[in-house]
Amino acid sequence: MSLTLAQMRLAKVETDPVLAGIIGVFSNNSTVLDRIRVETLAGTSQVTWNREASISGISGFRGLNASYTASETGLGTLEPKSEAYSILGGAFEVDRALMQMGGQAAVLNQWLMKQKAISRDFQKNFFKGATGGDNFTGLPERIDDAQTIETAADGDPLDLGHLDEAIVTLEGDNPYIFVNQSIYLKLQKHVRTNANINYIPDNFGRYILTYAGVPIVLAGKDTSNDEILAFDETQGESDVTCSAYVISLGEDGVVAAQPGEPQRYENSSNSNGNALRSYELDWLINYRISSPWNAIRIAGVTDAAVTDS
Helix, strand or coil, rough: CCEEHHHHHHHHCCCHHHHHHHHHHHHCCCCCCCCCCCEECCCCCCEEEEEEEEECCCCCCCCCCCCCCCCCCCCEEEEEEECCEEEEEEEEEEEEEHHHHHEEEEHHHHHHHHHHHHHHHHHHHHCCCCCCHHHHHHHHHCHHHHHHHEECCCCCCCCCCHHHHHHHHCCCCCCEEEEHHHHHHHHHHHHHHCCCCEEEEEECEEEEEEECCCEEEECCCCCCCCCCCCEEEECCCCCEEEEEEEEEEECCCCCEECCCCCCEEEEEEEEEEEEEEEEEEEEEEEEEECCCEEEEEEEEECEEEEEEE
């Protein structure tokens, strides 16, 4: 069973308030972590699942008192998939003298900033993570050509038709549209002219921008405060395009997985003659795309006005 971070936080408020606070910071500083579901697979070293490759090729009707014809050729096929966990986290040291002068605030402020950085690193790798490193790979490496909609050979403005195609193609519930800030603002301008783009209240009474009922969400910024979905992707002859994503974050969509909860560590040490106290946070995490059609990429988006053709 998978849970949202909000549900995980609520379950830990009384038993482990510190962990509940960490989970809350993760959720508040990552638009993906705030929405994605996380399943805990205790005692595992990787995320494994069977992805539907093809459904049964033989089905039909039968007559009264008749039977179906069973055949091995009529079986559906599953594709075994796996993703190793990546260790996401960080560490910092504080001189114990600073703790005497500044109290626990000296530590709490550093903890807060470290947790914010971890949230943004998750978000960046979710959308941009390259293969071959210690990080998990991002959506561009996992989404095939069949699930990619190109605006044009050398890039073009985002057209509402691209969003229509992506939404219709997407499989799974809890869909979201992720874009950068520039594209978000361009879509927002259409509120006045297109009935499909409007504001709808969520479960907490907050009004969110939507297209055809699907929430439009900012993909956020990295630890350097740069746009994650920046106009730095190459599409044909252009190297100033970006991507937009339509993603299902439901139970059978794109789901994160962990073998256990984030772990925090605290140690005293002596380094270079300074009395330091070190703090570390580890989170073994990755995610799976349950079906190839749970995530659709719109590639080659240029920084121009959104069109409606």
